[in-house]
Amino acid sequence: MNLLQNHLLSWILILPTVGAVFLMLLPAKYAKVTALLASMASFGTALILWLNFDPLAAGFQFEEQVRWYADIHASYHLGVDGISLMMVLLT
Numbered sequence: 520m521n522l523l524q525n526h527l528l529s530w531i532l533i534l535p536t537v538g539a540v541f542l543m544l545l546p547a548k549y550a551k552v553t554a555l556l557a558s559m560a561s562f563g564t565a566l567i568l569w570l571n572f573d574p575l576a577a578g579f580q581f582e583e584q585v586r587w588y589a590d591i592h593a594s595y596h597l598g599v600d601g602i603s604l605m606m607v608l609l610t
Contacts, residue, residue: 527568527571527581528581528583530564531568534557538553538554538557538558538561539557568604572604580599581598582598
């Protein structure tokens with residue numbers, strides 16, 4: 520559970536991509552079920568994010584930052600505040 524809690528935003532991004540890969544690999548008759556499961560998994564992760572969000576804390580929460588390519592100072596950086604949390608739930 521700790522891996523899920525530490526990387527909730529990454530999981531919200533990864534789950535639909537994994538569902539799309541499964542859609543390409545599975546027969547067409549499983550397309551609706553696979554798409555439903557992938558979107559429900561992503562939505563469930565977004566709900567976990569919403570339930571664990573502290574509205575009284577200032578600044579970004581659930582921040583993830585990983586240095587990607589140091590030579591050009593590129594990094595992977597995610598975080599949510601109150602407004603972007605609602606946008607995550609909408610998508």
